[in-house]
């Protein structure tokens with residue numbers, strides 16, 4: 315039985331009444347068929363509608379041979395009339411993304427002679443794939459033009475052209491389609507074979523924001539967001555930038571510059587402190603000349619600095635140098651160096667006795683241990 319598709323008659327219908335034609339149990343859910351419905355089934359890259367049919371929650375909507383099937387969490391009585399209410403935020407979001415995609419695809423395909431080969435509405439952003447290269451530098455201008463199309467509040471028209479009209483009508487399509495074909499005209503910016511539901515006028519898209527353009531197979535993948543989700547995303551980005559601006563004491567439009575300068579300053583500081591550490595470690599090592607085996611605990615050393623100090627010590631002490639840095643609660647990082655001894659056996663013992671994780675090569679062991687300073691010192695007294 316063909317379901318009357320109210321979503322094609324009025325894409326802004328949020329509530330409707332219908333008669334329950336049948337209701338069958340299906341894997342713990344109820345497959346409900348109505349004489350008419352405003353619930354759009356999944357298709358054309360667009361997600362299905364959710365909402366309520368009477369007291370039942372609609373969990374999924376599919377189409378099978380022109381019949382729309384609503385999967386519900388409880389049964390409905392055939393013959394009864396029921397009120398359907400759509401999750402409108404979800405539907406409007408889907409229509410904003412999908413309709414925005416038409417305008418962007420129409421602009422890009424006519425400008426760069428490419429075809430749209432993929433469309434996906436993700437949880438956060440929408441991706442559109444094109445089969446030809448599009449320079450990222452073209453995006454700002456395309457974005458502006460797409461938004462001008464929104465501001466003009468142009469009508470979206472969907473219809474099934476007669477056979478003769480269809481034959482002479484240029485339109486985008488992923489594949490050759492047999493008549494009849496549903497065509498959508500996106501305010502003159504795009505003409506495309508499409509089974510989806512769209513806004514009635516482009517103004518309802520709200521805003522079109524192009525986010526990125528990266529190489530994808532032979533062409534590009536463009537990320538974008540439209541309408542409410544674009545507003546939400548841009549709001550979140552604005553808030554992040556406000557925090558960065560506050561942290562750097564930089565103006566809102568100068569945070570990038572402030573972050574770059576901070577990175578440069580940090581690199582210079584790292585270079586300087588590594589140099590100072592090197593000098594300090596060789597001074598420390600001089601005190602352990604010919605001291606034999608050495609075990610040192612130092613605060614707040616990075617794994618690289620631990621290695622540097624252990625190496626400096628091993629070069630003068632004539633035995634094995636062990637350097638630990640860390641805290642009782644979180645464990646210690648360790649490095650062992652020796653110019654004469656093979657440390658592989660000792661490394662294994664450290665891993666076993668001090669709950670360590672580490673390895674290396676004959677004269678070198680590096681890793682971490684989960685033991686107290688007292689336990690570590692006891693272990694080395696025995697060794």
Ligand SMILES: [Zn+2]
Nearest residue numbers: 412498508510
């Ligand atoms: Zn469409």
